[in-house]
Amino acid sequence: MITRDATITKAAKDNNISEFPSNEQALVYFDKLTAWRPNVDEQDIFGYSRHTEQEIAEFIGKALSYSIVPALSTSALNEENFQKLYTFYTETHATEAIIALPYFAANADQFVQYVETSIKKALRGRGELDIAYAAHAILQWRIMQESANTNELISRLVYQVTAGQTNGMVTLLWVMCQLKKHGALSDSHINSLSDMLPMLFDNLHYAKHSNLSQESIGASLIRAGCIELAREIINNGTSEYNGLISMMEEAKTDALPEVRFA
Structure with a gap:
């Protein structure tokens, strides 16, 4: 669970x-x-x-x-x-x-x-x-x-x-x-994670899952985890991570506070 x-x-x-x-x-x-x-x-x-x-x-x-x-x-x-x-x-x-x-x-x-x-x-x-x-x-x-x-x-x-x-x-x-x-x-690890996080965040949008599904119940926690990891990558990175930045901007208007304030 x-x-x-x-x-x-x-x-x-x-x-x-x-x-x-x-x-x-x-x-x-x-x-x-x-x-x-x-x-x-x-x-x-x-x-x-x-x-x-x-x-x-x-x-x-x-x-x-x-x-x-x-x-x-x-x-x-x-x-x-x-x-x-x-x-x-x-x-x-x-x-x-x-x-x-x-x-x-x-x-x-x-x-x-x-x-x-x-x-x-x-x-x-x-x-x-x-x-x-x-x-x-x-x-x-x-x-x-x-x-x-x-x-x-x-x-x-x-x-x-x-x-x-x-x-x-x-x-x-x-x-x-x-x-x-x-x-x-490694840089390779970070690049792979940077490419994946926006997709994972989007795939777990609440509108894409039944309100009673296990995915829906855990979606906000995973989305919050995506934001926390993205922030760590951006704050200590040397590259431009436009996908992560866009994801973090979207999170500011998320329906749930654990994602907005992650």
Whole structure:
């Protein structure tokens, strides 16, 4: 759902953690959390227990990605602990835990292939959570390290955005903004995005969709994301982006405030 995609992006924007556990505390929490597995209730015919257990898994994945793994010492980013995290991620389907994997890849080349493969698989997923968290994982990895692997993943991400598929698009546009701010987008990437944004913005005009369609519900959020990315490109660019400028002018009279004031 588009609304969950927007929630992911908002959480990332608000995720300014100023305090982390110590290295020693983080390792203790890491061992306990990665050892957790959901309880299987054979009598749970309505799925209530399964839903609760999955919520716990997602909460653990969030804690690992934003608090625990970032606080681990370099020596703790080793083979044994990678296997603990990777097994937790694959066995519990805690999608947000993928954001913790790049910390290991940035620390040692032996983990790069596993992390890159996991991210690519998530990007190909049908669920918007898989796509959104994979995009965040790419951003996190690139912030920590520039390499041929991160650059190739960014190119895949740009291609996915320019393909115009709306699944996870709110998050993808936000991640593009962050990558631009970190100087991680090439001129080719920026030109591709500049060509695509006006078309995406226009294709999601409210008059083109049923009021009850999923596209209509999420259209304003994606259109706002287009404006935010366009502004980042124009403000820090050296070329003329007439298409983006025209799109931003049109947005000033948009029916919805989240687009007008994006």
